[in-house]
Amino acid sequence: MSAASPLSSPLYATYARAELAFERGEGVWLETTSGERYLDLMGGIAVNAFGHAHPYLVEALKRQAEKLWHVSNIFEIPGQVELGRRLCAASFADRVFFTNSGGEAMECAIKTVRRYHHAKGQPQKNRIITFEGAFHGRTLATIAAGGQAKYLEGFAPNVEGFDQVAFADRDALKAAIGPETAGILIEPIQGEGGIRPVPHEFLRFIRELCDEHGLLMVLDEIQCGMGRTGRLFAHEWAGVTPDVMAIAKAIGGGFPLGACLATREASEAMAVGSHGSTYGGNPLAMAVGNAVLDLVFEDGFLTEVSRKGLLLKQKLARLVDAYPDQLKDVRGEGLMLGLVCAGAPAEMVARLRKHGVLTVGAGHNVVRVLPALIISETEMDEGVNRIEAALRAAGKSAAA
Numbered sequence: 001m002s003a004a005s006p007l008s009s010p011l012y013a014t015y016a017r018a019e020l021a022f023e024r025g026e027g028v029w030l031e032t033t034s035g036e037r038y039l040d041l042m043g044g045i046a047v048n049a050f051g052h053a054h055p056y057l058v059e060a061l062k063r064q065a066e067k068l069w070h071v072s073n074i075f076e077i078p079g080q081v082e083l084g085r086r087l088c089a090a091s092f093a094d095r096v097f098f099t100n101s102g103g104e105a106m107e108c109a110i111k112t113v114r115r116y117h118h119a120k121g122q123p124q125k126n127r128i129i130t131f132e133g134a135f136h137g138r139t140l141a142t143i144a145a146g147g148q149a150k151y152l153e154g155f156a157p158n159v160e161g162f163d164q165v166a167f168a169d170r171d172a173l174k175a176a177i178g179p180e181t182a183g184i185l186i187e188p189i190q191g192e193g194g195i196r197p198v199p200h201e202f203l204r205f206i207r208e209l210c211d212e213h214g215l216l217m218v219l220d221e222i223q224c225g226m227g228r229t230g231r232l233f234a235h236e237w238a239g240v241t242p243d244v245m246a247i248a249k250a251i252g253g254g255f256p257l258g259a260c261l262a263t264r265e266a267s268e269a270m271a272v273g274s275h276g277s278t279y280g281g282n283p284l285a286m287a288v289g290n291a292v293l294d295l296v297f298e299d300g301f302l303t304e305v306s307r308k309g310l311l312l313k314q315k316l317a318r319l320v321d322a323y324p325d326q327l328k329d330v331r332g333e334g335l336m337l338g339l340v341c342a343g344a345p346a347e348m349v350a351r352l353r354k355h356g357v358l359t360v361g362a363g364h365n366v367v368r369v370l371p372a373l374i375i376s377e378t379e380m381d382e383g384v385n386r387i388e389a390a391l392r393a394a395g396k397s398a399a400a
């Protein structure tokens, strides 16, 4: 069952992998190569919004696979126009650029911001303000944007053009704006930073500052977007709209897909030749992306995410009350939840795994709970029961 030992592995040693290999999945369930079943409460890190092997998505991919996989962006790709139109119709955006990943969607967002000011004849405006605890990807520019020492170490020289301030700190943000500032970039809910929701007033404050200083407001909704919080995009809760936004993860439901969305004004300078991608938005990805949107747009779907999110949060809050020595808090929006642990989250994740439930760690001692958005109440109860069994077992061993 266990994978090859690190010494004999042909792979880069970049991941601290669990010794588990899955063979198949169905909905929120995963089955290992040796037939053990796990309840998946992490959904490939907020990717598998419709669980595993959703028949509608499988069918969409199969149908496209038999027709056409790839042609290049040298040609028209009707699925891009369709998915682009639908994303724009449902959001602030007028234009979309498709990518294969979140990091690439962020790269496009960063380039869009720089190019916007360049085209306005103010190329000195090329710096973007970001926030402590941020995560925007693992490319050279996005590790610089995220500003986390652990991801920057050994990769100098760092990409220039990012200024980081304390999380949701108004005074620090105001003070950081200078003649070279081009935009402000933030995740409405920090994901890998530890499920830290940005106060809605702070998002509105960013919008005001951007309007006042002629800056672009950029959102990273790669993790919190596409229905995860019970609205199509998390910023909708705050009643503000950005100028540019990166999405990925759930939009492909497991097929590699990302996108950068922007207003007409913000994207105008991204003219012919300014950016490109070989694979971005290829017919396979577009078939799946459009099918995912069909499901997200089904009547009442997002309301259900909200309702189930609230229910799950209440159930987890009960565990926080019952096991205060292990759990400190539960936070988050919709089905993007975080359990704040008393100890190291990696340990908690490993213990939960032993009880047959999959979660994922994050910063600030948080274990993320990011189930498929189609999870049923019975499956949520099963998840909470398994988490409780793990907490109870640990409590006993601590008392012994």
Ligand SMILES: *Cc1c(COP(=O)(O)O)cnc(C)c1O
Pocket (backbone or CB within 6 Å): 100, 101, 102, 103, 104, 106, 135, 136, 137, 138, 187, 191, 192, 220, 221, 222, 223, 224, 248, 249
């Ligand atoms: C996952 C993630 C990214 C990076 O996406 P990749 O597809 O891994 O490149 C960027 N920002 C946020 C908020 C994410 O959660």
